[in-house]
Amino acid sequence: xxxxxxxxxxxxxxxxxxxxxxxxxxxxxxxxxxxxxxxxxxxxxxxxxxxxxxxxxxxxxxxxxxxxxxxxxxxxxxxxxxxxxxxxxxxxxxxxxxxxxxxxxxxxxxxxxxxxxxxxxxxxxxxxxxxxxxxxxxxxxxxxxxxxxxxxxxxxxxxxxxxxxxxxxxxxxxxxxxxxxxxxxxxxxxxxxxxxxxxxxxxxxxxxxxxxxxxxxxxxxxxxxxxxxxxxxxxxxxxxxxxxxxxxxxxxxxxxxxxxxxxxxxxxxxxxxxxxxxxxxxxxxxxxxxxxxxxxxxxxxxxxxxxxxxxxxxxxxxxxxxxxxxxxxxx
Numbered sequence: 001x002x003x004x005x006x007x008x009x010x011x012x013x014x015x016x017x018x019x020x021x022x023x024x025x026x027x028x029x030x031x032x033x034x035x036x037x038x039x040x041x042x043x044x045x046x047x048x049x050x051x052x053x054x055x056x057x058x059x060x061x062x063x064x065x066x067x068x069x070x071x072x073x074x075x076x077x078x079x080x081x082x083x084x085x086x087x088x089x090x091x092x093x094x095x096x097x098x099x100x101x102x103x104x105x106x107x108x109x110x111x112x113x114x115x116x117x118x119x120x121x122x123x124x125x126x127x128x129x130x131x132x133x134x135x136x137x138x139x140x141x142x143x144x145x146x147x148x149x150x151x152x153x154x155x156x157x158x159x160x161x162x163x164x165x166x167x168x169x170x171x172x173x174x175x176x177x178x179x180x181x182x183x184x185x186x187x188x189x190x191x192x193x194x195x196x197x198x199x200x201x202x203x204x205x206x207x208x209x210x211x212x213x214x215x216x217x218x219x220x221x222x223x224x225x226x227x228x229x230x231x232x233x234x235x236x237x238x239x240x241x242x243x244x245x246x247x248x249x250x251x252x253x254x255x256x257x258x259x260x261x262x263x264x265x266x267x268x269x270x271x272x273x274x275x276x277x278x279x280x281x282x283x284x285x286x287x288x289x290x291x292x293x294x295x296x297x298x299x300x301x302x303x304x305x306x307x308x309x310x311x312x313x314x315x316x317x318x319x320x321x322x323x324x325x326x327x328x329x330x331x
Contacts, residue, residue, distance in 0.1 A: 033119075033321035035126035040275050040318065042177045043184040043192045044229075051085040051141075052185045052229045085134065086187050086227035087141045089124060091117050093220040094204055100218050110218055114196070117222050121194055126322035129228060130173075141227035144173060148238040149330055155233040159330060160261050163253040164243030169327040170282055172239040172255070174262040174315070178272025181235035185227045197221040235271060237262040240330040247285040255286045259312055275316045279323040283310070286317070 046052030059078030066072050093113055100106050132143035148159050162169070175182055186192045199219040206213045230236065239258045246252040259276065266274070278286070287310070301308045302316075310317040 033123050033126070034280070034319045035122060035322050036318035037129065037175075037275075037277050037320050037322075038122060038126060040175075040177055040273060040316075041129075041184045042179065042273070043186060043226075044179050045190075045192070046084070046086065046185040046188050046227075046229075048083065049188050051083060051187060051227055054082045054084060054229060054231050055079050056082065056231070084185060084227055084229040085141050086185060086225050087128065087132070087139055089121060089224045089226070091121065091222040093117055093222070094202075094217045097201060097216040097218060106218065110220070114220060114222075117220070118194065118196075121222060121224055123322065125224065125226065126320065130320075130322055131324070143228070144175075144230075144236060144238065145171070145327070147230060147233070148236065148240070151331060158233060158237045158265050160237060160239040160258055160265070162239055162242040162258060164241040164246065165329050166243070167326060167328050168244050169240070169329060170242045170244055170279060170323055170325045171327060172242065172259065172262070172276060172278040172282060173323075174237040174239075174259070174266065174274065174276050176235040176266060176269065176272040176274045178235070179231075181232050181272045182228065182230050185229045187225050190225050194222065194224040197223075234265070234267050237265045238330075240327070242282060244281060244325045247281070252285070255282070255289055256312075259286075263313060263315070269315070275318055276312060277318050277320040277323065279321055279325065280319050281325060282323075283317065283319055 044052075056079065057077055058080045061077045062073070062075035064072040093110075095110060095113060100109050103109060128140055128143055130143045130145050132140040133146050134140050134142050135146075148155060150156065151159055151161075162171075177183060197220070199221060201216055202219040203214055204217050204219065206215055239262055242255070242258075243252055262276075263269070300311050302311050303309075
């Protein structure tokens with residue numbers, strides 16, 4: 001007897017998605033995350049079919065004082081080129097025609113399934129933006145954590161020490177988004193953002209049962225070609241090694257002091273759109289530290305598009321659930 005594939009919606013799945021009146025209900029998305037970084041991230045078209053080539057100046061020309069009737073040596077500056085790669089994230093949704101048409105409202109049923117794919121891709125993008133590592137997974141692009149993971153590297157001054165050890169750490173990031181600082185990229189000649197193609201009814205080969213079996217199914221294709229270009233590493237600061245368990249006991253480092261240090265690592269906050277990012281545990285404890293700070297702090301709330309957004313020194317503080325609480329110590 002053939003076993004239905006776990007990757008295909010079954011009649012049992014369908015039954016769990018239908019109200020008593022036969023309509024498709026609004027699903028409570030308990031697995032949804034808040035990753036506001038995707039709202040802030042600026043995007044530009046890359047200059048390569050696979051990403052973007054950045055030219056950075058690595059050395060200045062030599063200049064001299066001279067005497068009358070005495071010349072000086074010619075000189076030149078030095079540059080280097082870095083290729084930032086894009087990754088290609090894809091997903092397919094295939095729903096048996098008979099399952100989709102059971103309740104008489106095919107479009108609403110397919111939409112309820114498509115929403116899960118969109119949320120999954122958003123979560124994967126946010127996670128890769130921080131933790132992507134092309135050395136371990138060549139199909140990914142390098143995220144920010146791997147770029148700010150060595151306190152002996154050239155960009156070590158932009159890693160602020162939070163004092164935590166072990167493997168229950170988290171991070172706060174300060175990012176100044178801009179085309180000349182840090183931005184998202186998409187391959188040359190392609191489109192920005194997540195694309196969805198409704199392929200309608202297709203005849204597909206099933207992966208369960210006897211090889212070569214066919215069935216009619218509604219098919220959707222989701223695709224996102226994207227990456228991140230860190231043009232100037234001075235415009236991203238990682239506050240690393242924030243021990244989450246210490247925050248709960250009240251013995252953690254002063255988050256406000258750490259964020260002040262991060263601000264002073266940025267050469268010019270007016271070079272783009274500056275934002276802090278932390279997970280909701282860190283934001284919670286930052287709010288507690290603000291309350292307990294007898295002197296007062298610079299954490300305040302501003303109304304943006306009808307939503308109260310916490311700001312620190314007039315820099316928005318955004319929640320990003322993709323930031324883990326199980327990071328290894330940065331050394």
